[in-house]
Amino acid sequence: MSDITHLQFLESEAIYVLRETAAQFTKPAMLFSGGKDSIVMAWLARKAFHPSKLPFPLLHIDTGHNFPEAMTYRDWFVKEVRAELVVGSVQKSIDDGRVVEERGHNASRNKLQTVTLLDTIEEHQFDACLGGGRRDEEKARAKERFFSHRDEFGQWDPKNQRPELWNIFNGRKNFGEHFRVFPLSNWTEMDVWQYIRQEEIPLPNLYFTHQRRIIERHGQLLDAETGFVTLLEEEKAKVKEMTIRFRTVGDATCTGAVLSDAKTIDDVVAEVAAARQTERGTRADDKRSETAMEDRKKEGYF
Amino acid sequence: MDLLVNPTESSLLRFTTAGSVDDGKSTLIGRLLYDSKSIFEDQLLAVEESSKRRGDAHVNLALLTDGLRAEREQGITIDVAYRYFATPKRKFIIADTPGHIQYTRNMVTGASTADLAIILVDARHGVVEQTRRHSYLASLLRIEKVVLAVNKMDLVDFSEEVFNKIIADFNEFRKSLPNEVDATLIPISALNGDNVVDKSDNTPWYSGKTLLEHLETVQVRGGTSQHDARFPVQWVIRPMSDDYHDFRGFAGRMASGTFKVGEEVLALPAGMTSRITGIHTFEGRKEETTPDLSYSITLADEIDISRGDMIVRPDQAPQHSPHIDAMICWFTEKKLKPRTRFHLRHTTRDLRATVTDLHYKVDISTMEQVGDVKEFGLNDIGCIRIKCAAPLFFDAYSKNRTTGSFVLVDEQTNNTVAAGMILRAVGDESTKSTDEFAI
Numbered sequence: 001m002s003d004i005t006h007l008q009f010l011e012s013e014a015i016y017v018l019r020e021t022a023a024q025f026t027k028p029a030m031l032f033s034g035g036k037d038s039i040v041m042a043w044l045a046r047k048a049f050h051p052s053k054l055p056f057p058l059l060h061i062d063t064g065h066n067f068p069e070a071m072t073y074r075d076w077f078v079k080e081v082r083a084e085l086v087v088g089s090v091q092k093s094i095d096d097g098r099v100v101e102e103r104g105h106n107a108s109r110n111k112l113q114t115v116t117l118l119d120t121i122e123e124h125q126f127d128a129c130l131g132g133g134r135r136d137e138e139k140a141r142a143k144e145r146f147f148s149h150r151d152e153f154g155q156w157d158p159k160n161q162r163p164e165l166w167n168i169f170n171g172r173k174n175f176g177e178h179f180r181v182f183p184l185s186n187w188t189e190m191d192v193w194q195y196i197r198q199e200e201i202p203l204p205n206l207y208f209t210h211q212r213r214i215i216e217r218h219g220q221l222l223d224a225e226t227g228f229v230t231l232l233e234e235e236k237a238k239v240k241e242m243t244i245r246f247r248t249v250g251d252a253t254c255t256g257a258v259l260s261d262a263k264t265i266d267d268v269v270a271e272v273a274a275a276r277q278t279e280r281g282t283r284a285d286d287k288r289s290e291t292a293m294e295d296r297k298k299e300g301y302f
Numbered sequence: 303m304d305l306l307v308n309p310t311e312s313s314l315l316r317f318t319t320a321g322s323v324d325d326g327k328s329t330l331i332g333r334l335l336y337d338s339k340s341i342f343e344d345q346l347l348a349v350e351e352s353s354k355r356r357g358d359a360h361v362n363l364a365l366l367t368d369g370l371r372a373e374r375e376q377g378i379t380i381d382v383a384y385r386y387f388a389t390p391k392r393k394f395i396i397a398d399t400p401g402h403i404q405y406t407r408n409m410v411t412g413a414s415t416a417d418l419a420i421i422l423v424d425a426r427h428g429v430v431e432q433t434r435r436h437s438y439l440a441s442l443l444r445i446e447k448v449v450l451a452v453n454k455m456d457l458v459d460f461s462e463e464v465f466n467k468i469i470a471d472f473n474e475f476r477k478s479l480p481n482e483v484d485a486t487l488i489p490i491s492a493l494n495g496d497n498v499v500d501k502s503d504n505t506p507w508y509s510g511k512t513l514l515e516h517l518e519t520v521q522v523r524g525g526t527s528q529h530d531a532r533f534p535v536q537w538v539i540r541p542m543s544d545d546y547h548d549f550r551g552f553a554g555r556m557a558s559g560t561f562k563v564g565e566e567v568l569a570l571p572a573g574m575t576s577r578i579t580g581i582h583t584f585e586g587r588k589e590e591t592t593p594d595l596s597y598s599i600t601l602a603d604e605i606d607i608s609r610g611d612m613i614v615r616p617d618q619a620p621q622h623s624p625h626i627d628a629m630i631c632w633f634t635e636k637k638l639k640p641r642t643r644f645h646l647r648h649t650t651r652d653l654r655a656t657v658t659d660l661h662y663k664v665d666i667s668t669m670e671q672v673g674d675v676k677e678f679g680l681n682d683i684g685c686i687r688i689k690c691a692a693p694l695f696f697d698a699y700s701k702n703r704t705t706g707s708f709v710l711v712d713e714q715t716n717n718t719v720a721a722g723m724i725l726r727a728v729g730d731e732s733t734k735s736t737d738e739f740a741i
Contacts, residue, residue: 004594006314006393015596016555019536023609023650047584048596051549052541135384142383161381163407163633165414165721166707167555168647172716186395188386278342 007195011044014183016167017146018048018130021181022055024171025128028181029086029121032058032077034070034204035249037132039077040192041184043201045130046081057084059129061117063109063251064091065228070249073204088120105230108253118154121178128171128179136188137278146185152176189247193272197265206246207268209261214242220256228252247272312388315517318397318412318445320436321422326453330422330492331385331398334514337499340387382412391518406666406681407633409436410721413443414707417522420449420513425458425489429471435666441479442629442683442723444703446522448485451513456491460504465489478669481700486520488513529593530618530697531559531567532705534649535611539598551582551598552607556591557649557704559618561599563589568616569607570695575616576603610651612695612705620697620705623727624690627661629699630710630720631683638678638686638720646722648694648708655710659687687728699723 004012021028030045032038045054058078078085090109093099093116102108121129135142145161147169162170171179184192196203215224215235222229224239229252231239244257245268262268321327335341385396397412399405413419419440423433433450440448450472458464469487476483488497489505490513496502499514511519539551561567565578580600581588591597599613607613614620632638638657646655662671663684671685678684699706710720 004313004592006312009314009594012555012594012596016536019553019596020650023537048553049537049539050582050584050598051543051546052539136386142385143381158381162718163382163411163721165411165709165718166703167415168649168707168709170647170709170711170716170718172645172711174716186384186386188388188393190388191393276343278344 007191007198010184010187010191011047011195013167013186014041014044015048017169017181017183017185018045020147020169020171021128021130021183022049024169025179027124027126028056028128028130029059029124029126030054030056030130031132032060032074032085033132033250034060034066034074034077035132036192036196036203036207037134037184039073039201039203040187040195041130041132042077042081042083043199044183054081054083056130057086059086059088059120059126061088061113061120062090063113064089065109065226065252067204067206067223067226067246067249067252069204069206086120086124088116090116092116093119105232107230108251110251110254113251114154121154126178127173128181130181130183132184133180133182134184134187134189134192135182144182144185146182147171148180148182149173150178150180154178156180190269190272193265193269197269204249206249209243209245209263209267211241212244212257213239214244214257215239221258222254222256223252226252312390312392314393314395315418315520315522316395316397316416317418317420317517318399318409318416319420319422320399320409320439321420321453322424322432326424326492327398327422330420330451330453330490330498331396333492333495333498334396335385335387337495338387338389338514382408389514389518394517406439406683407631407721409439410443410631413439413445414721416443416445418447418449418517418520419445420451423450423452423468425452425454425464425468428464428468429475431667433472434475434669437476437479437483437485438664438666438669441481441483444481444699444723446484447520448483449513449516450485450487451492452487452489453492455489455496455505456494460489460496460502462505462507465508480669486510486516488516523593529558529702530620531561531613531615532557532620532697532702533561533591533597533599533613534651534705535607535609535613536650538608549600551580551600552611552613553596553598554613554650555596556593558593558702559615560593561591561613561615563587566616567601567613568619569601569605570612570614570620570622571693572605572607572611574603574605576601576605578602610649612649620695621727622693622695623729624693625658625728626688626690626694626696627685627725627728628688628708628722629683629685629725630678630722632678632680632720634712634717634719635680636712636719638682639676643713644719645711645713646688646690646694646708647711648696649705651694653694654691656689657686657710658689661685661687685725688722696724698726 032042090112094101099112099115133141135144143158145164213224214221245260246257262271319327383398385398387394397416399408399412421436452468489508490497496504497512501512533554533556535552535554537553539553541549561578563578563581566575568575579602581591582598640657643656646653660675662673663675663682665672697705706724708722709718712719
C-alpha cells in the first residue's frame with residue numbers, strides 16, 4: 001500500500017500535469033483570476049518549477065467587473081511568485097467592436113470573456129492555456145480531459161475528445177490549434193479548501209465573512225457594492241447590508257454570495273462540508289439553461 | 303462535521319465500473335453518491351426537474367452522470383466521466399464508463415487509471431458474456447482488485463443458492479483469464495440499497511462487508527515501493543539565478559521504487575552512472591523518494607539528461623530494444639494496417655514507430671486468439687509487433703503499469719489511436735512467459 005494521502009496524490013498529479021504542459025508546448029500561459037482555484041494552481045506551479053521562476057506568464061482575462069479585493073490580490077501574488085502578467089481586457093474588446101455588451105439588468109460580461117480570451121490567445125500565440133477548472137464543478141466539466149484539444153476556432157468538441165490513458169498526455173496539434181489544460185481536474189471543492197488549509201495559502205478576504213451591501217435577485221445574493229450589477233428602480237430600495245462570503249469569485253455581475261459567519265479557513269472547511277448546495281449553485285451564468293456550461297465550452301470558454 | 307475527510311490520513315481509491323446498461327450501473331453510482339451525501343440539493347432538484355420534463359416515471363439518477371446534451375437526448379452514456387465522493391475514511395474517484403460493447407475503448411481508458419473495478423452482474427442472469435468480457439478487460443489492464451457486485455438480489459428473493467451458484471460459476475470461469483484476478487463477490491440491491499452502504503437484513507447468510515466498507519478498506523497499490531526504481535525525466539530545471547547558479551535538477555514523478563541521497567544511479571539512454579546529490583521539493587530537501595510523488599533530482603556529474611530519459615538503479619536496468627511485442631486496443635474507425643507509422647508515446651518519451659506485424663486478435667467474448675489478421679478495427683484488442691526508431695527502455699506491463707504502457711498517435715490527425723501494453727522485447731526468450739497470452 002502506497003501510504004501517501006489523497007492530498008499528496010492530487011498535488012503530485014497536478015505538478016506532473018504542469019510539467020508536461022511546460023515540456024510539450026512552445027508557449028503556454030496560465031489563466032489567473034484571483035479566485036481560489038487559480039490561486040491553488042499557481043501555487044502548485046511554483047512548486048513544480050522551484051527554484052526556477054514560472055516558465056509561463058499568468059494571463060488574466062479582465063471583465064472590467066472585478067471585485068477590487070481580487071485585483072489587489074492578483075497584483076500581490078504576481079509579485080510574490082515573480083511571474084509575468086498578461087491582461088486581456090473585455091472592455092477593450094467592447095471598445096474595438098469585437099463584442100457587443102449584453103443589455104438589460106441581467107447583463108453580464110461573463111460570456112464576452114470567451115472572445116477576449118480567444119483574441120488574446122491568438123495575439124500572443126499561446127498554444128496551451130492552463131485553467132483551474134475541476135471536473136466536480138459541473139456536469140459538462142465531468143467529461144473534460146486534463147489536456148483538452150481546441151480547434152482553430154477555440155471550440156471544444158465533447159464527442160471527439162482524445163482518450164487519456166494511464167498518465168500519458170498527448171499534446172500534439174496542428175498549427176493554429178491550442179490546448180486547455182486542467183491540472184486540478186481530479187480535485188473537489190473540499191480538496192481545494194483542505195489544501196489551502198494545509199499549505200496556509202493566503203486568499204482574498206472575499207472568501208471570508210464580511211459585511212456587504214447585497215441585492216437578492218432570483219434567489220441569488222448579488223453584490224450591490226461595486227456598482228457593476230445594474231439595479232432596477234424597485235431594487236434600489238431593497239439593497240440590504242448582509243453578513244456574507246463568496247464561495248466562488250468571478251465576474252461581479254453573476255457571482256452570488258452566501259450568508260456566512262466563517263472567519264477562518266477552518267470555519268470555511270466546516271461550512272463546505274455541511275453545504276447542501278453546489279458551489280456553482282451561486283453562479284447565475286450556469287442557470288441560463290440546462291447545458292449552459294457545455295454550450296459556452298463549445299464556443300471556447302473554459 | 304462527520305462527513306469531513308481527515309486530510310492527513312485519508313487515502314485515495316480510484317475505481318471503474320462496468321456492466322450492461324440494464325445492470326443498474328447508474329443506479330449504483332447514484333446510490334453511492336446519494337448515501338455518502340455527495341449529491342447536492344440543487345443537483346437533485348435539477349435532475350428531478352429534468353426527469354419530469356422528459357416524462358420519466360421516476361427520478362432518473364442517470365441524469366446526474368450523463369451531463370452532455372447528446373447523452374441526455376439519447377439517454378445513453380457516450381464518454382468516460384469522472385465522479386468524486388468521499389467518506390471520512392477515503393476519497394474516491396470513479397471512472398464512469400459506458401456499458402455498450404462498442405465502447406470497449408472507453409472501458410480501457412477508464413480502467414487504465416483504476417486500482418479496482420466493480421463489475422455488475424444481474425443476479426437473475428448470473429455470469430454472462432458481458433461479465434466475461436469485463437473481467438477479461440480488468441485482467442488485461444492489470445487492475446489489482448475486482449468486485450463482482452451481484453445486483454438485483456431483491457428479484458431473486460435474496461437467495462443464497464443463487465449467489466453461491468454465481469460464485470461457483472465465476473470461480474470456474476476465472477481460471478481461463480490471462481492473469482489472476484483477485485475478486486470479491488457481494489450480493490446487493492442498488493435500487494433498495496441492500497449491502498451497498500448499509501448491511502442488509504435480507505441477506506443474513508452473507509457475512510462479508512458491504513460494498514462501501516469494502517471500498518473503504520481494500521488494500522491497493524501493493525508494494526509499489528518494492529518495485530525497481532523508475533524516474534522518467536519530464537523537464538530540466540535550470541534557474542540561472544544568482545542563488546542557484548549551478549542548479550540543474552531533473553524534474554519528474556517517481557513511477558515506482560525509491561531513491562536515496564548518495565545512491566549510485568544509471569541515466570538512460572546515455573548509459574552513464576552518477577550519484578544522487580539531492581532530492582528536492584519546494585518544501586526542502588528529502589533523504590528518500592516515495593512512489594507517485596514528484597521531485598527534482600540533482601546528480602554529482604554533468605551528464606546529458608533531458609526530457610524522455612529515465613533514471614534507474616544500475617542493478618535494476620529495464621529491458622531495452624527497438625522491437626517490442628505488445629497487446630493493444632485499437633481506438634478509431636480508421637483501420638490499423640501493418641507498416642503504418644505512428645508517434646509512440648511512452649512515459650515522457652515520444653518516438654517514431656512502425657507497426658510491423660499483426661500477430662492475432664482476441665475475441666473478447668470467448669477470449670480466443672484469432673490468427674491471420676489483416677487489419678484491426680475500432681475496439682479490437684490483440685497482439686502486434688512494433689519497431690521503434692530508437693531503443694525503448696521499458697518493463698513488461700505485468701511488472702510496471704507506468705513503464706510498460708504506451709499510446710500510439712496518428713501522424714496525420716494527432717489523435718490517440720491505440721492503448722498499448724508491452725509484453726516483451728522481440729527475441730528476448732528469457733522474458734517469454736509460458737502462456738503466450740500473459741502480460
